[in-house]
Amino acid sequence: MKDYLVRGIVESKNCRVFACQTTNLLEEARAKHGLWPTASAALGRVMSATLMMGAMNKNNEKMTITINGGGPIGTILATTHSDGKIKAFVANPEVHYTYNDTGKLAVGVAVGKEGSLQVIKDMGLKEPFVGTVPLQSGEIGDDFSYYFMASEQIPSVVSVGVLVNDTNEILSSGGFIIQLLPNATDEDIQFIEERMKDFPPVSALIHEGKTPEDILKVIFEDVEILATQDLFFECDCSxxxxxxxxxxxxxxxxxxxxxxxxxxxxxxxxxxxxxxxxxxxxxxxxxxxx
Ligand SMILES: [Zn+2]
Missing domain, CATH: 3.90.1280.10 (HSP33 redox switch-like)
Structure with missing residues (x-):
């Protein structure tokens, strides 16, 4: 199945939503960069979040996300023109850690949390917009969520995930973002908090074969899909x-x-x-x- 993202709205709950599947483009990045599993997970999460952020832009402005948490992976950098194409790298691709208790890929350990997440949006006209926030956990989802709240004042749920198999190939990658609109009520917030309790990992849902639309419908029955966009890993070097x-x-x-x-x-x-x-x-x- 091809990689794509969807953008939608849930009028009954006063929020806008995004979801994406990035399995193929992450597999391509993994092969090009020789990423080890935890590095794949970190870069996949960053690319999913970056592509969904790109879908929030009205015009095709250039957006660059830089994360450096002082961990062994070093700098993670992703760039998109908000057109569904992304290019990205990590400074040290040969990084792999798992958590002892769960066996899960330890992205927070690889990335570290002594550092920042920086967003640069270049509209090409005037000074670029630069937003920088301290990292929260280095697990990426939390860090983007904090960025939206602290830098753009938009309460958001950001869930991004990656599954890797025994031979390091990417089994699934993707995520979703829920953002409250200014007219959201306490009931709307409560509803979303309830739905997010014990919500399965997004990488597991994609691996089961759920599409971005399916994932949003699991959360909100009445989500209205407004647009879809195909996604690619594509570099413009020459x-x-x-x-x-x-x-x-x-x-x-x-x-x-x-x-x-x-x-x-x-x-x-x-x-x-x-x-x-x-x-x-x-x-x-x-x-x-x-
Ligand atoms: Zn290139």
């Missing part, structure tokens, strides 16, 4: 862009690459694609700088 990046290292560095190494290799951090620059390419770049 040799030209890499050449532009190379220019910034300076002429001396490039000359040294020519003299000592007779070329260089550049790797895209978002997708691990490698680009080779031979002496001619590098001389061309030197000319461009002049």
């Amino acid at each position: 040799k030209d862009k890499m050449a532009t990046a190379l220019m910034t290292v300076g002429k001396d560095e490039i000359q040294a690459m020519i003299d000592e190494d007779h070329g260089c290799e550049m790797k895209c951090q978002f997708c691990n694609e490698k680009y080779q620059f031979n002496e001619d390419d590098l001389n061309e770049i030197l000319k461009e700088i002049d």
Whole structure:
């Protein structure tokens, strides 16, 4: 089944809702980056949350989420233009921890919680919007939920999850977000709190074959789906862009690459694609700088 997200509204409970399935795109990211299971879980949760945040934007603004909690995984970074396409990486893909008591993937341990979650929204016109909040648990869902409350003043439930099999392949990935509208009542809040008690992990629901629409209907019988969007892991890197990046290292560095190494290799951090620059390419770049 393809990856997609849905956006909807529950008028009876004064909230808007989002749900997504990201199993395939996470599997693609896992293969490209060589992610170990807990790193897969961390990146999958971040990508699901980021894609759903993208669906909250009216225009296709560029959004970048950066999380750094001081844990062994290092920085996690995800970027989308709110068009269903995402690219993302973790600094250290070979990270794997599980909790002793439950055996579950210990995302909070891998990410750490001594740090921040930063959201940059670039509308391309004026100064970008930057919102930064301290991490709560490093488990990602809690951290996004806190971000919505602290930075955007929107009470939200954020549930994101990933299941990985014994050979490290992604079995399921996805999530949902519930956001209260300004006219929500205490009864609405109570209803949602009740529904979330003992609610099964979203990764288990997706693994059972439930669609994003199904998951929302398990929570709200009367959810109205307003839009759907296909989701992809897609990087926009190219040799030209890499050449532009190379220019910034300076002429001396490039000359040294020519003299000592007779070329260089550049790797895209978002997708691990490698680009080779031979002496001619590098001389061309030197000319461009002049
Ligand atoms: Zn790339």
